[in-house]
Amino acid sequence: MKTKYIIQILLLVVVITSCSNSKKEPLDVISKEVVDHKQKLPKALENEKHWSYKGETGPEHWAEIVKDSDCGGTFQSPINIITIDAVVDKKLKPLDIRYAKETKIHEVINNGHSIQYNFEKGDYINYNKNKYVLKQIHFHESAEHTIDGIRYPIVIHMVHVSTKGEFLVVAVMAKEGENSTPFEFLESFLPIKKGEVKQVNESFDLTENLPENKSYYTYKGSLTTPPCTEGVNWFILKNPITVSLQQVLTLRDLMPIDNYRSEQPLHGRDVKIMK
Numbered sequence: 001m002k003t004k005y006i007i008q009i010l011l012l013v014v015v016i017t018s019c020s021n022s023k024k025e026p027l028d029v030i031s032k033e034v035v036d037h038k039q040k041l042p043k044a045l046e047n048e049k050h051w052s053y054k055g056e057t058g059p060e061h062w063a064e065i066v067k068d069s070d071c072g073g074t075f076q077s078p079i080n081i082i083t084i085d086a087v088v089d090k091k092l093k094p095l096d097i098r099y100a101k102e103t104k105i106h107e108v109i110n111n112g113h114s115i116q117y118n119f120e121k122g123d124y125i126n127y128n129k130n131k132y133v134l135k136q137i138h139f140h141e142s143a144e145h146t147i148d149g150i151r152y153p154i155v156i157h158m159v160h161v162s163t164k165g166e167f168l169v170v171a172v173m174a175k176e177g178e179n180s181t182p183f184e185f186l187e188s189f190l191p192i193k194k195g196e197v198k199q200v201n202e203s204f205d206l207t208e209n210l211p212e213n214k215s216y217y218t219y220k221g222s223l224t225t226p227p228c229t230e231g232v233n234w235f236i237l238k239n240p241i242t243v244s245l246q247q248v249l250t251l252r253d254l255m256p257i258d259n260y261r262s263e264q265p266l267h268g269r270d271v272k273i274m275k
Helices: 003-042 060-063 181-187 245-250
Strands: 096-097 104-110 115-119 124-127 130-140 154-162 167-176 197-203 216-222 232-238 242-245 273-275
Touching: 124 167, 167 245, 181 245
Parallel strands: 167 232, 167 242
Antiparallel strands: 096 124, 104 115, 104 197, 115 130, 124 130, 130 154, 154 167, 216 232, 216 273
C-alpha cells in the first residue's frame, strides 16, 4: 500500500511540474517577443528625428539628438546679416529664376515643424552652371535670418536641389500689410492637422510670391533644420513681400510657436550683396 501511495504521489508531482512548465513556456515566448519588439522599435524609428524648437529637444540639443548630422558644424544657418559688413560683389547677377505658370503643387503637409508645399517638376534656378530644381516651400514664424537685427514676422523658404544633391534656398521675407492673393491661394488648402497630407495637384505661379526687386544677400550656410546639412547656397531677398495679419495668424496657428532656429556664428564667412 505504501508503495502504491508513493507512486501516486510521484505521478501527481510529475503532472503538476508538467502543467507548470506548459504554462511557463508561452509566457517566455511572449516575454521574448516583447523584448524583441522593444529592441526593434528604435530601429523602426531611426528616420524619425525627435527634435523640436524648445526645451530638451530644442536647437541647442540637435547635434546630440540627430546623430551623424551637421548641426554642431562651423558654418551653420541662420545668421544675422549686417548690411554695412556685407561685401558688394559686382560679379553677382540677378538670380536666373525659371518658374513656370503651369507647375503644379503636388501636396501640402503639416510635418509638425512647418507647413510644407511639395512641387512637381517644372520650376528651377540656374546657378553656377548648375540646374537647381524646386522641391518644396515651407514657412517659419518668425523669420530665421535677421537683417541688421530685424526679424520679420514670417519667411518663405524655397528649397531647390541640384542633380549633384546640392542645396540652394531662397528666403523671401514677409511683412504685415495688405492681403496677399498668392498667399490666399496657398492657405485655401488649410487648415491641416499635424501629420496630415492633403493632395493639391493645382498649378501655381511661384513668381507671384516674389518681390518685384529681387536683389539679395548670399552666403554659404546650412539647412536650418536637422540634419543641418552644410554647403547650402543661401539667397536672402532684401525686399519683403506683404501679407495680411490674418494670413500670418493662419500659418502661426498651425505651426509650433516660434519655429525658427536662433542666430548662428558667422565664423569668418563673407556675406555678399547684390544691389
